[in-house]
Amino acid sequence: MKDGTLAVGAGRPAPENFAPGLPGPVFAAHYHLAGDPAGPYTYGRDENPTWTLLERAIGELEGGAEVVAFSSGMAAVASVLLSRVRAGDVVVLPDDCYLTTRMLKDRLESYGAVVRMGPTAGDAQIRLLDGARLVWLETPSNPMLDVCDIARVVEAAHAAGALVAVDNTLATPLGQRPLDWGADFSVASDTKAMSGHGDLLLGHVATRNSELAEGVRLWRKTVGAIPGPMEAWLAHRSLATLQLRLDRQAANALALAEALRDRPEVSGLRYPGLPDDPSHEVAVRQMRRFGCVVSFTLPDEAAAERFLGSLRLVMQATSFGSVHSSAERRGRWGRDAVEPGFVRFSVGIEDTEDLVADVIRALGKIS
Numbered sequence: 001m002k003d004g005t006l007a008v009g010a011g012r013p014a015p016e017n018f019a020p021g022l023p024g025p026v027f028a029a030h031y032h033l034a035g036d037p038a039g040p041y042t043y044g045r046d047e048n049p050t051w052t053l054l055e056r057a058i059g060e061l062e063g064g065a066e067v068v069a070f071s072s073g074m075a076a077v078a079s080v081l082l083s084r085v086r087a088g089d090v091v092v093l094p095d096d097c098y099l100t101t102r103m104l105k106d107r108l109e110s111y112g113a114v115v116r117m118g119p120t121a122g123d124a125q126i127r128l129l130d131g132a133r134l135v136w137l138e139t140p141s142n143p144m145l146d147v148c149d150i151a152r153v154v155e156a157a158h159a160a161g162a163l164v165a166v167d168n169t170l171a172t173p174l175g176q177r178p179l180d181w182g183a184d185f186s187v188a189s190d191t192k193a194m195s196g197h198g199d200l201l202l203g204h205v206a207t208r209n210s211e212l213a214e215g216v217r218l219w220r221k222t223v224g225a226i227p228g229p230m231e232a233w234l235a236h237r238s239l240a241t242l243q244l245r246l247d248r249q250a251a252n253a254l255a256l257a258e259a260l261r262d263r264p265e266v267s268g269l270r271y272p273g274l275p276d277d278p279s280h281e282v283a284v285r286q287m288r289r290f291g292c293v294v295s296f297t298l299p300d301e302a303a304a305e306r307f308l309g310s311l312r313l314v315m316q317a318t319s320f321g322s323v324h325s326s327a328e329r330r331g332r333w334g335r336d337a338v339e340p341g342f343v344r345f346s347v348g349i350e351d352t353e354d355l356v357a358d359v360i361r362a363l364g365k366i367s
């Protein structure tokens with residue numbers, strides 16, 4: 001099956017007379033349960049039929065995997081990092097990954113783990129693998145859009161005895177499948193392009209190893225980081241348009257990057273889909289779509305703020321992946337190694353000409 005067919009039918013139950021194609025959300029704290037407590041549905045923190053269908057859908061998109069859905073991307077990230085690591089273990093993190101993931105360094109160290117950090121570009125984390133138990137990758141990285149070669153890092157990590165988890169938020173499984181490149185976990189914030197409407201928080205962990213899946217599921221049960229049925233259902237409903245949204249967003253992102261490339265106000269332009277981007281060569285080998293985020297730097301903070309304030313079609317907001325374009329001056333959070341004028345631009349599904357024209361007009365306002 002091709003991606004559009006896969007996405008539109010993912011996780012939907014077999015047809016049944018008089019039943020909807022996708023059953024509505026099931027709201028239940030508990031289920032009728034007489035006698036010995038056996039599943040599939042016992043208590044609302046352990047299982048829910050709406051999660052079951054969403055997890056089945058994401059598992060199909062991930063190319064065949066067990067999936068555990070979470071209340072947010074960070075709940076999914078933490079479930080892997082905090083459930084697998086023990087005192088004395090070595091964990092390798094990217095030093096340029098999503099800022100809240102980096103905040104888990106202190107937590108891991110407080111539990112007695114040793115955390116080593118290196119950049120995503122150039123597969124630099126390979127140099128830190130000696131004695132490692134878990135390697136965390138984020139590719140493309142947020143917000144700098146560097147890419148590492150997943151298969152190459154996985155091979156080195158497995159040889160060193162380490163598991164590999166990949167934060168696949170930016171790409172989504174239709175952009176890249178980390179499990180196909182040998183990773184043990186594919187993790188994502190489904191708050192972003194997976195659900196794609198900027199109206200819910202959700203995350204997931206996918207793996208092809210049942211023991212690893214069980215560990216993550218047990219973590220969810222014990223910390224209670226469970227998705228709401230409404231969010232799970234909305235996300236599942238949104239998956240039907242995933243391929244359409246991603247294709248339009250990627251086409252818009254490329255057009256925007258091309259329009260920005262020769263502008264004198266713009267430096268440090270990054271988009272993995274641009275043939276001369278430093279990430280392109282590796283990206284083209286492992287990705288099928290290059291995502292919706294374009295990043296670039298304007299001369300200074302004031303120029304970036306003027307640019308953002310002059311956009312008419314683009315919401316000023318953090319996050320990315322929505323059908324509505326949004327952008328922010330990333331330095332305002334103070335925790336990424338970016339210039340004051342660095343802009344992370346999330347490209348939506350507006351008409352290309354309108355969006356590019358809005359950006360070019362706003363650029364004209366900064367001088």
Ligand SMILES: Cc1ncc(COP(=O)(O)O)c(C=O)c1O
Pocket residue numbers: 072073074075077098101138142167169170188189190191192201202203319
């Ligand atoms: C790459 C990446 N991973 C994880 C997260 C966390 O996701 P959530 O906000 O759904 O907790 C984010 C959020 O921006 C992200 O960009």
